[in-house]
Amino acid sequence: MIAKTYPVKIFTPAPMLGYGYDIVDFWTIIMDERTRPDAIIMDSGSTDPGPYMLGSGRTIVSKQALMHDLSPVLEACADFGIKLLISSAGGAGTNEQVNFLVDVVREISERKGYKFKVSTIKFKNDRQAILKKLQAGAITPCGPGPALKEEDVLNAVAIVAQMGAEPFMKALEDPEVDIIISGRSYDPAPFAAYSMHRGVHRDPAWHMGKIVECGGQCAVPKGRSILATMYQDSFELTPVTPGQRCIPRSVAAHTMYEKTRPDRLPGPGGVLHLNNVQFKQQADNRSILIHGATFVPTPTYQIKLEGATQVGFRSAFIGGIRDPILIRGIDDFLEQTVRARTKAAFPLLGEAAGPQLIFHIYGRNAVMGPLEPATTIPHEIGVLGEVVAETQEDADAIAGLARVMVLHAEYPGQLATAGNFASPLTPLEQSVGPVYKFSVYHLMDVEDPLSFFPIESFFIGSPNDNKTKPVPSERPVRRAEDVVTTLPEAPRHNITSSRPRISDLAAVVRSKNSGPYEITLDILFDDAGIWKHVRDSNVLTPEAMKRLYRLADDDILTCMFFEPALGWKCTFKRPANQLQGSVGERDTFGTQLHAPLLDVEVPALNLA
Template sequence: MEPFKIFTPAGILGYGYDLWEFWHTVEEEKPAAIILDGGSTDPGPYMLGTGKTICSRASYERDLKPMLHVCSQYGIKLLVGSAGGAGTNAQVDWLVDVIAGLSKEKGYSFNVSTIKFNEDRDTMIAKVQAGEVYSCSSSPPLEAKDVQNAKSIVAQMGAEPWIKALESDPDIIISGRSYDPSPFIAYSMYRGVQVDPAWHMGKIMECGGLCAVPKGRSMMAVMYQDCFDLVPTNPNERCTPLSVAAHTFYEKTRPDQLPGPGGVLHLENATYEQLSDGKSVRVRGSKFVPTPRYQIKLEGVQEIGFRTIFIGGFRDPILIRQIDSFLDIVRSMTEEAFPALNEQDGPKLVFHVYGKDAVMGPLEPAQVTTHELGVLGEVLAQSQEEADAIAAYARVTCLHIPYDGQVATGGNLASPLTPLETSLGPVYKFTIYHVMDIDDPVSWFPIEKLVVGSRKDQTNGHTNGTNGVNGHGLKPPAARKQPPKKNVPAGPTTIAELAKVVRSKNAGPFEITLDILFDTAEDFKRVRESHALNREIIKSHYKVTDKDIITCMFFEPALGWKCTLKRPWPQGTFGERDTFGTQQHGPLLDIGIKGVAE
């Protein structure tokens, strides 16, 4: 097969990208396809529950206009997975409508294929009852009632429906919820790339330029039959073997085995070679291993009530010293006024105290004394009116009740906003995050073909475009500093001083994963041999038990360490503290590491 190029302008359609990079890549590199992911579970269950899109229509139109131009004038295919964010069938139709409107405005005409999901709940329930549906990423066992009561259900399609859609040679493919790498895998395999590099490339490219140094937006892949090259499109960025290998840590339960529809990608023997241009990396050696049964991941949410919040601050040091007992009194008085708060399935009231433990909640190990605290009062009830009433009562109680040693009688709570309470509407919860055995990876995902727009002047194949970099007067991105390597102390130190990256992130809705990455093999080995990162340390620093720790491992190819924990609260629903899971890394920073000679 002849090598070809895939271009990903951004990690998610609608998030924006650099126009100079876009036009320069299109005109100079002549990619065969532009492929983007369009969604994620990261924002929580709200999008799937409400059907709202992850970005505004204006954001999608801004991103799509240049893409549709090059699709029309240059013959570049456009593939977008997980349309709209959650990837519902309605969001597929909505995004096609956006494309149709822009096409009509510009005089383009496209053959479009859509891939949707056959939400056959009767068959899903039958499979639950037959034991053919399994928990995924620490989700609880699925019951038939979860399927029946779900507001909406989608499934992550594999590469096979995409390959089927490509057989009719459409200009554009828009899909519902996809396994993020699926369109990349499918296009590559359709063009003759082996399954192993196709999967590995897709796992990296679906995040755009995140594997570059410094972290970027866009990325290009050059595909060969048995390997691929990653090439940053920003002249100020570069890929390194370490930056590419380390990307497999991102949002994953573990970095060496990456499961997906139909199999698991094994990276234990993958190699990463810096090419002579100093910015590109060649990847080979990964292995895709099919599972005995083909499985797809189901995602579903249930509406659990309505939410109202209030926000305020405490600055009185006398009150701050007794904040826990003060809020206990507020809760007790609110429960007296609304007795249903004491019922198991009744309304709920939660206080998030910023400056104390609002971000980490039960995982927080630190005891900090501060001069001011912020409180977010959150109420869940079965009607918006009831939630509003409970929140108003709790806020007024916070404002006016007495406390021991009180000298300030004008009010206890500083309220920054009016209205004083805010109604937030329905609340959703992930109740389905499970894998299901299926026999045919295509039949659950029907494909439709349509023509959008009205043809005026359209070119098939690459042209010397006049609307690109020069035509728009665009300038290359400004130079960016490469992150310097740390000057690591030889004596006793901490993870904060030694590590290049210390981060936390969701690994699906039911797990939080912690990553520590190092600049050098020496730093990596120093930490590994210190035995400072182990299960006992995690248990003490995060107040968890052995059963809460899913992964705790070093991974030498990426010079990194990973620990994945069960989420102590459901992602994105009532009581959430960190929807994206990005601020749970703090306790790792102060872990001590012995000196080199010790």
């Protein structure tokens, strides 16, 4: 264990490795001894895009994007002895993606003349061990998903597990290790692990990790890079880009981001309790000091399993309709004419085990589907036809016929006989490829947090026998006189209206997926008085959400106000036929389901 010296500085240049960052911001932090970090830590994966990355093995960003982001990072690590931790390599965090990222680091290191000791942390993908856990009753659903079955484990094309902090801390016990590259991990884990390795208490370590794993997204306006300064029982966040600042609302917002509840954040080995968290703006009006969270260990240590199964192949076509006569009768046209004629040629279409044809009507209800409360008739619509079948050939054939029917079939009152469909792309149908679903998204009890995550260490890069120092790149830094001191203005609220709406009063209104089975809605306010008024107005109750989103009684998982964040959160189950990123998906990331909240009316505020 290294000496407990505070503060500990952790730098996250980007919300995700490969998403890019400002090179001037980067070198300004690195070259200044006052801000130079002890570690650079970056997340590299997510289930937000659905199961495709895990099922297909494709990386979430290109090799070129990884090379672009890693080249300055490796140069800084080589020159200044900065530790580098990268989690969930490649996107899904498979063992193959860990190897891929190691090869990228090796290629840069050999070309530049760096030498690093690297530790990899992979997943011991022992299906028989998982099945034994299942048979012992030690695997349960994560969220409102179905119970795991043996065939789900056996048929999955890939399975990974989210590691906690312990594997990272084990790898850090070797003081010679320069770089740690891990498979799938709980997003905050490497941040918490490095902090605890340096003697920071687990409470602020885990809270910081939850916020910083998305980089500068916790700043206003949203940024890319963030610097965390860790003390033993608290931490400070400072955005890197001039003109950005961290404020209580923006940091609180990211604390509760994409989680089922705002006050309890479960993870491997415990739950982070946030009821007593406090956010204190610092004298520079850009940084914020945070403390008060409590990490409560759970009696049983659990890791989350993620697995994907292929369900078929997809083909798609897209086009627009501007004819108001056809738009008025679009449902009957697509269902009774297009679908019926396509099914006549492909009789198994729509059967339980047969091909599926789904129409997404943009401009009406393509995003929200059965949750959509609006009933207005648009002046134009876009139609995306999605076909999923057992083979790509079948999907292409069905999509081809369905598109022709949309283009040329007749409809009542038709005046335009040349065609019904404005097609922007050729080829007119697109072969999309394999389609997957999350078949494994479950919590597994483990006795040892390290047992499924073997660590391997080795040297990579150039031996540099001549002891010549690599030639540094240009390192642009921001001069003090170039720094913009103007900070974002406080939002202006329309509080004088006799019937203000949520969009008039809130600072943040958003929606997001919370895993593959849930959608979570967040509203945050800058003003405590406005927050209390909305809370006491009873316009954001479970009953109101059931009416607004057409939900059943048991659909709502959380609906509560949360004072430490001046926020409100409602989490509900996804529609059963809309598995995230799979057949019929409408909004993989869940980011456009907040819109009905904007128009919720609130009683007039008493300004006396």
